[in-house]
Amino acid sequence: MTHSHIHIRWFKELGIHDVPLVGGKNASLGEMYQNLTAAGVRIPNGFAVTAEAYRYVLEHNKAWQPLHAALDGLDPDNIKDLQARGEKARAIVYGCAVPEDLKAAILQSYAQLKQQYGENISLAVRSSATAEDSPEASFAGQNDTYLNIASDDALLDAYKRCLASNFTDRSIHYKFDNGFDYYKVYLSVVVMKMVRSDIGASGVMFSLDTETGFRDVVFINGALGLGENVVQGTIDPDSFYVHKPSLLQGYRAVLKRGLGSKAKKMIFTDTLNTGNIALEYTGNVETSREERGRFCISDADVTVLADYAIKVENHYSDKAGFYKPMDMEWAKDGIDGQLYIVQARPETVASQKQGSVLEIYQLKQKSKVLLRGKAVGTRIGAGKARVINDARHLSDFQPGEVLVSDTTTPDWEPVMKTAAAIVTSQGGRTCHSAIVARELGIPAIVGAGNALEQIKTGTPITISCAEGETGNVYEGILGFDIQQTDLSQLGHPRTKIMMNLGNPDQAFSLASLPVDGIGLARMEFIINEYIKVHPMALAHPEKLDDATREKIAALSTAYDDPTDFFVKTLAEGVATIAAAVYPKPCVVRMSDFKSNEYATLLGGKYFEPEEDNPMIGFRGASRYAHPAYAEGFALECAAMKRVREEIGLTNVKLMIPFCRTVKEGEKVLAAMASHGLKRGENGLEVYVMCEIPNNVILIDAFAKLFDGFSIGSNDLTQLTLGVDRDSEIVAFDFDERDPGVKQMIRLAVEGAKRNDRHSGLCGQAPSDYPEMAEYLVELGIDSMSLNPDAVLATTRHILAVEERLSRNRKS
Template sequence: MSRYIKWFKEISIKDVDEVGGKNASLGEMYSHLAPLGVNVPNGFAVTATAYKHYLDFNNLWEPLKKLFENFNPDDIDRLKFVGKSARDLIMKSEVPDDLKKEILNGYKQLKKEYGEDISLAVRSSATAEDSPTASFAGQNETYLNIKGEDNLIWAYKMCLASNFTDRSISYKYTHKFDPLKVYLSVVIMKMVRSDKGSSGVMFSIDTETGFRDVVFINAAWGLGENVVQGTIDPDAFYVHKPTFKKGYRAVLKRKRGDKNKMMVFSEELEKANLAEQFTKNIKTPIEKRMKFSITDKEILQLADWAIKIEEHYSKVNNRYTPMDMEWAKDGIDGNLYMVQARPETVHSQEKSTQFEIYRLKEKGKVILTGNAVGEKIGAGKVKIMFSMAEADKFKDGDILVAPTTSPDWEPVMKKASAIITETGGRTCHAAIVSRELGKPAVVGAKNATKILHDNQGVTVSCAEGEIGKIYDGILKYEIEKVDISKLPRPKTKIMMNLGNPDIAFSLAKLPVDGIGLARMEFIINNYIKAHPMAIRHPELLSETERALIDELAFAYEGDAKDFFIKTLSEGVATIASSVYPKKCIVRMSDFKSNEYANLLGGRHFEPIEDNPMIGFRGAARYTHPNYADGFALECQAMKRAIFEMGFDNIVLMIPFCRRVEEAKRVKAAMIENGLENVKIYMMCEIPNNVILIDEFLKIYDGISIGTNDLTQLTLGVDRDSEIVSFDYDERDEGVKKMVKMAVEGAKKNNKYSGLCGQAPSDYPEFAEFLVKIGIESMSLNPDSVLKIIKDISKMEEK
């Protein structure tokens, strides 16, 4: 029987004290999740007992103890000296013969299982690692592509020494661990040949917002260290758990990353024992950079595993346990493998009823953007650093700016008011540590060290969605803290207006009854960027326009139609997912002709109008020869979102429908394009909609009153014209009478009535008026929701 090693089949999550967090999770998955179809490569743990034996044999306890006497981890120079001295003590010592024999015997058994040519992954596994409050992400070393007995023993010693890296020592003190009582176990496992495939990180929760209903996956070509260390911008994918569990198989959302580097194996194994000899970074070929690094089938396979792993660990822990995982695709056998799973350490500790909203109180110039980490705002003076050798110049409250922020920098990161890096995705080690420290970070902010300069005052905002913004100057901001569990719930349903999928998850905690207005235009304008008719009729475009559309569609095998349908359906579904299964009302496109003309290729398909506000817009376009093919694309995207992606909470809505005959034509076109048995509402925003409400509601299932256009057309005021803006007022008695008639008409026909205009967000008295006339719901801008809920609850009590 082995004294110092344990095989994965012998390990469970209960063995953390002996084999560390990483090994314990690998054993737990190998034993309990492999039978459910989760692939886990085989391997063994070199235990904490072996670590203690190594230190005992070499008489290292006393010299290590002396190094940490009267130690202050905030003294950077002392930290560097202590770390290097401790690592030198480990590396200059010898592996005891009995321990070496067991490690090499384990290696021989793996060769029997996988073949003589097997390469190994040798990974640190600390006994305090992957605890509920501290992930130890990236604090200890990993060595990949290890072959040969001498290299294996060297890698084992390097892992032991990494228990005393500067970052690991600082991290232990930050989380109140005694550095001499955290023992180091080591993972030795089959190396998944992702150097010839792809790899990445996966969470069973949204990393930034704590939204529980999604699996979040980062992926890139080659070995996973570039994703983990944040040296590249990876691909990003989301899968919606509730619809997945119902049997729907679709990617919720995707974003293609730059992936400019890929890590592969180095063949120069005869050189001296240096970590760089085993792997190297090369430039990613342009065709790979332009494509997604995993297929939809693989994304869904990973999501399936993430859900199974989360459910298993939640059952083991008797509480909801979101998971942080690493995966790899073997480019030789073509299979996916799970190579790590640990509890997520930030959002799992939060109280789900606490809602913290950061808001800028001033406007400023955006000088840089990147990927937002967290949802906070920080401000201070820039300090640009290229290495930890410059740490002495960093002061509390400074903004850390660096090419990349690895976990080595944790001692400086905890002093920063915000962090900016030029590379990295939202699941890299630096991002994980930033979240644990509660610091806003913007990663992947290209050329940050060139655009910004030392002592420049900036404000870093991660409170505006997935795009993190760096503003010039130190701007004022506020923090609103709300305990949602203590908010009253009014009888009138409070819904939310939302067009930007990037902020949907961050708003999911708001206590709303659904989305009252999801605007398609934002998705088409910001993600698709091309005119729908240009997608359908490329033969009418210039060569330059066709080339630009081909570039947009490259990752979709060059199929522009597929690109349009998937991008639009996934954008809408992302918004719908934030309130699922509550209602999400999606308005079909309502660009004006001058706005459509600005889209790629739009100039070929749009008329020049003197007053586009009341011109070729809304329902008039949908069956017109100039746009019918574009509307068909919109319908196909919505068909995919509802029937293929499973978002049956989506209700479609027709804007600016002037006449009853037009309403009938549009409804017929929607059915012809596959949208039969879908609820369809009409925007009630033209006086004729109110006058003929009974006729319109024979065709549609409800109305949502748009006060912006209804006010414009009732008062005869062009809402785009500044010179007559003084006459534009939703509170005018004539407008209010129109609204009241519309609500009464809907009630008489037993149909839904809501309001999605600006008025109740701007005017509390208008919200009170809506309550009095008995409207079913009102949809507000997100920043008005909490205030209006309180106001309406008081009104209803009167």
């Protein structure tokens, strides 16, 4: 081994076992450069100046003795003493001369990088600490990094500054707290191609969903400029999900996206000139309105990153012999336009969850919502608020309080450990506060806007992360239940148990429920909550007033045009629900608003009639081929075509609601086919809701048109008994257990069987009335679709019913 080989190691010579020699950062980069470059993952090339070189520099300059003199007997908790001695130690190391042979080896390696990337390459110079007695120790964020280094002198100077940063006050304190010998933690330095994300974009990604541990997605956060803002949580980043199974089948599309406000970006703001050496300083600048209004990377970039994430995860999982989700940092170079992975480490929280015990938190009551933000985890916590806007006040914090602050940093961790919950006004799901809260199992809400103004110290509050991606801060201390189920002990009934779901934000947290798919995915929630616009208002903007047009333009700012916004948003909402159960079926019902509900959407009043009884008026199938809504239905179809053919969720079946006559069914199927959704093509199945007595009476004719029936017990009861369930005067007569309604359901199930068609039920009846669940099992219905909170109890009940029926048959 040559002398320089002890001191310089190229990435292609390093692997994950070299942590003691070069530290975790270098070892990980080497592992990936060596193994994944050929697979198409871009890792910036570079080399490590080893921990041996650090020892060599100090010995060559006889620096050990002065270092002992500076640090022996230090009291790290005496801040003045720590500052004075730390400064001395840094000056000793920075004052060391780099031995000539080491200097030559470093500069020769820099020259080789120029040959690979061109003369104009600049460098990132980063510290990577190692402890000789503990390769496992994480010194993340303890030492210095220098960016955009572009000359021999600046490189040597940055190298020495990195070595000196082994003795920053924070690093000395960290070593003391964790029982490391100051003199035995050596510093390796990474020298690599600088990815110019200061004029590009950067961020963090995980090869699973960080909140729920759902494994079928890659989760990406990103912002403009250097990556520090995303990691620290000082801004609200853009977020993207990609569905792994679809990507592996060759589909290239974003599953779901969220536009972050990205108020700032970190760039190089200043240059420090010391002699002939230029060192770049970074700083935040405000982003422009245009930058905030568009996504920081393209859809094509998102899918390239997801592809990288899957390859990195597969490589580490193969090495480990078991599933190993990864936490990665990425950067997009503004000069060459390429995407790079600049760091990867195993994800430490979601991957540790025990698979067989399902924990579901549920609020027992609700109160006024004080604030909303992004939910971290799926738990609930409550206590008195403690607002801290300065680290000096951390000592005021009492265990069991709710910590409220702008952001948190690593120094806050001892206090965070004792909190009932955490609320921060800034940050995304991958910022410091979110990562620590997740590790500690504490509910947290990040990016909650003006948290410091809204919440005062001493206020009792409840933090709920159990209602989907949006976390709610409620007034007062509210009661909640924790339901624990050991899924390994739960059997699987013969009758398929499916669930009803309309809110995509809840999809991943419900993915672990033991269901056979989704029996009813409603579009209405997505249209109401995310799109907010009447589909016809997009087709006919000329009929709207200026104020409405402006609102629609603001909602669709990040998209090509308002129709692109509608189609993508609806497609991504539905695809997220379908991804949660993929490859099991997901039955999506086309929109079933009534005219009065449609009228409340933006622009809706210009397109909707005023009806006295909307419940049996212009709704469901009658709208789809009607001139007053046909263009709106075309947009719904375009979105569903995108879900199946571009995002790749072919487990989606479509369902037509409130189809009054066979002729109407034919018209709707013809309209769908004209929009590229032809029943039978690409395996597309189309179901119909069975909720009007005519659907039951003419079931043999409807069965020729549709692949299955889903009994809507609410409307079927209403129309069989002639009871308006919205009328307080007669609603007491509304009961699915009426003999006439049960007869209708029996005829529907028998008719579906006779025609070899699927039969299911998606109303409240089986969860509300145990005897209805028994009746449906006895009829031999194929599936029941329940609200998520009823899935476990009804599953247990149906298992018991099936067991009893089989005993009766035998006897």
